[in-house]
Amino acid sequence: xxxxxxxxxxENKKGKLSDAVKTIxxxxxxxxxxxxxxxxxxxxxxxxxxxxAKAYSLLSEDMIVKVTDVIAVxxxxxxxxxxxxxxxxxxxxxxxxxxxAFTARELGAYVVFRVNDVEAAEKALSDKGIVLxxxxxxxxx
Amino acid sequence: xxxxxxxxxxxxxxEEILKIQNEKIVKQVKHVYENVPYYRNLMDEKGxxxxxxxxxxxxxxxxFLSKADLRDAYPxxxxxTDLKNCVRIHSTSGTTGRRVVAFYTQxxxxxxxxxxxxxxxxxxxxxxDVIQVAYGYGLFTGGFGVHGGSQKVGCLTLPMSSGNTERxxxxxMDLGSTILCCTPSYAAFIGESLAEKGYKPTDNKLKxxxxxxxxxxxxxxxxxxxSLGIKAYDIYGLTESSGPGVAYExxxxxxxxxxxxxFYAEIxxxxxxxTLPEGSKGELVFTSLDKEAFPLLRYRTKDICVLTREKxxxxxxxxxxCKPMGRSDDMMIIRGVNVFPSQIETVLIKxxxxxNYLIEVDRVKNxxxxxxxxxxxxxxxxxxxxxxxxxxxxxxxxMRTMLGIGPKIHLVPPKSIxxxxxxxxxxxxxxxxxx
Ligand SMILES: [Zn+2]
Numbered sequence: 001x002x003x004x005x006x007x008x009x010x011e012n013k014k015g016k017l018s019d020a021v022k023t024i025x026x027x028x029x030x031x032x033x034x035x036x037x038x039x040x041x042x043x044x045x046x047x048x049x050x051x052x053a054k055a056y057s058l059l060s061e062d063m064i065v066k067v068t069d070v071i072a073v074x075x076x077x078x079x080x081x082x083x084x085x086x087x088x089x090x091x092x093x094x095x096x097x098x099x100x101a102f103t104a105r106e107l108g109a110y111v112v113f114r115v116n117d118v119e120a121a122e123k124a125l126s127d128k129g130i131v132l133x134x135x136x137x138x139x140x141x
Numbered sequence: 142x143x144x145x146x147x148x149x150x151x152x153x154x155x156e157e158i159l160k161i162q163n164e165k166i167v168k169q170v171k172h173v174y175e176n177v178p179y180y181r182n183l184m185d186e187k188g189x190x191x192x193x194x195x196x197x198x199x200x201x202x203x204x205f206l207s208k209a210d211l212r213d214a215y216p217x218x219x220x221x222t223d224l225k226n227c228v229r230i231h232s233t234s235g236t237t238g239r240r241v242v243a244f245y246t247q248x249x250x251x252x253x254x255x256x257x258x259x260x261x262x263x264x265x266x267x268x269x270d271v272i273q274v275a276y277g278y279g280l281f282t283g284g285f286g287v288h289g290g291s292q293k294v295g296c297l298t299l300p301m302s303s304g305n306t307e308r309x310x311x312x313x314m315d316l317g318s319t320i321l322c323c324t325p326s327y328a329a330f331i332g333e334s335l336a337e338k339g340y341k342p343t344d345n346k347l348k349x350x351x352x353x354x355x356x357x358x359x360x361x362x363x364x365x366x367x368s369l370g371i372k373a374y375d376i377y378g379l380t381e382s383s384g385p386g387v388a389y390e391x392x393x394x395x396x397x398x399x400x401x402x403x404f405y406a407e408i409x410x411x412x413x414x415x416t417l418p419e420g421s422k423g424e425l426v427f428t429s430l431d432k433e434a435f436p437l438l439r440y441r442t443k444d445i446c447v448l449t450r451e452k453x454x455x456x457x458x459x460x461x462x463c464k465p466m467g468r469s470d471d472m473m474i475i476r477g478v479n480v481f482p483s484q485i486e487t488v489l490i491k492x493x494x495x496x497n498y499l500i501e502v503d504r505v506k507n508x509x510x511x512x513x514x515x516x517x518x519x520x521x522x523x524x525x526x527x528x529x530x531x532x533x534x535x536x537x538x539x540m541r542t543m544l545g546i547g548p549k550i551h552l553v554p555p556k557s558i559x560x561x562x563x564x565x566x567x568x569x570x571x572x573x574x575x576x
Pocket of ligand 1: 454
């Protein structure tokens with residue numbers, strides 16, 4: 001159930017982020033989720049897109065790009081859904097490196113988790129009846 | 142043509158070389174005294190007459206010339222002949238102050254190209270070779286100097302000039318270049334670009350490279366040799382002294398033979414100006430022996446190096462200079478510690494980074510700061526911010542061990558630091574702006 005995420009290394013300078021975003025949108029690729037992790041010097045743009053392979057080959061022409069497996073969980077309207085997921089992962093001794101939330105009109109809110117062990121996380125969550133989103137589901141939004 | 146371009150002079154005995162030098166220096170000093178008022182004044186001030194110079198041993202009586210003199214005398218103050226006898230000018234990049242313009246008569250151009258031809262043959266060049274000249278053509282001496290030398294040897298010469306790497310690679314592959322001439326940083330860049338295109342080091346026909354015009358390290362040499370599958374030769378020269386070819390490496394790759402029949406080299410103590418014995422480390426000083434348009438007597442290069450007369454296995458007898466250990470200009474004093482860019486380069490290569498970097502020195506609240514931007518390599522990338530910060534910390538630690546002071550490292554994307562097509566600008570010292 002892992003979802004492929006693209007990470008792009010960008011300089012923390014004006015215009016660098018928009019260069020990357022422009023490359024993708026001009027190729028007609030849709031962004032499904034996006035977040036940025038940054039320091040004073042650099043930023044790491046993380047993307048889930050409608051066409052990973054195409055975006056990878058376009059971006060890697062002049063940027064450092066990496067594909068990482070992440071998992072995504074649809075957040076129900078019930079309160080405490082995020083907390084439940086984090087509890088399950090913690091109990092299963094899985095490290096969450098970072099997370100980010102994204103909202104799509106058709107799907108509602110969902111949260112992306114970058115964990116140290118994708119397989120273990122999938123198992124722990126499904127044991128508790130938490131359903132992970134599939135790549136198809138996210139891409140077909 | 143065999144191993145040497147001019148065997149007789151390149152392998153002449155010490156006595157023969159001295160004889161040539163002594164004859165030439167007497168004439169050269171007389172020529173300067175009669176034709177260059179600027180230097181005549183310096184000699185008069187020092188109370189030295191042309192008659193006092195009877196051999197190269199007397200050179201130490203002459204006054205020094207510095208880059209500041211060349212700037213003061215801009216443009217015609219050091220011209221040694223009527224302008225109508227000149228056929229060419231070249232100029233320094235002028236990155237640090239006023240430009241220096243050097244003039245050449247046809248005799249001077251021939252002499253210079255002869256020096257370059259010796260360098261090319263020493264790197265294995267013959268009539269059968271295809272030389273790709275990727276030094277800049279123009280005011281910069283690199284392109285034209287090597288170009289002329291290459292034609293003298295009879296090589297097929299590709300006047301590519303620098304830049305346009307796509308085209309460099311296309312010609313290199315299609316025309317089967319066997320010798321590449323450019324700055325070492327551009328050679329490294331071409332190597333990277335070839336690898337990116339999926340070429341292996343054995344896919345090209347290159348056998349040698351002649352690289353100069355900027356400081357580079359032994360580590361960088363090995364990197365370039367590996368990435369291009371060649372033997373890399375160093376070449377030395379200054380626009381002031383004609384251009385590349387004043388000294389060049391032979392197959393031993395242990396120091397550069399100075400073309401002693403055209404240039405006399407000394408090592409001096411940069412503080413006292415005293416001439417130091419062979420084997421001492423100090424500032425390199427050149428005296429031209431038979432230049433017409435731009436003869437320079439005792440020109441202080443600011444390059445720190447060592448000369449040796451140790452016998453060279455290649456058979457050449459001319460004195461050798463080591464790779465300059467740094468320029469007295471380049472040496473930065475940061476928080477009281479002497480720092481050379483070459484030390485930073487050494488650490489980068491050892492830690493798996495490219496030697497493409499930018500040093501910024503500043504002063505914040507009366508304390509010197511040292512910031513080094515370094516390009517991250519694709520294999521080193523992680524999607525986690527903390528991983529990359531850890532790499533920065535590790536590199537800071539390695540730098541602190543080498544330099545004695547701790548810099549701040551900034552990892553940046555590949556190719557975001559400008560590549561040099563002429564001379565690299567690797568140091569920005571902002572402290573000067575505050576003074
Ligand atoms: Zn030799």
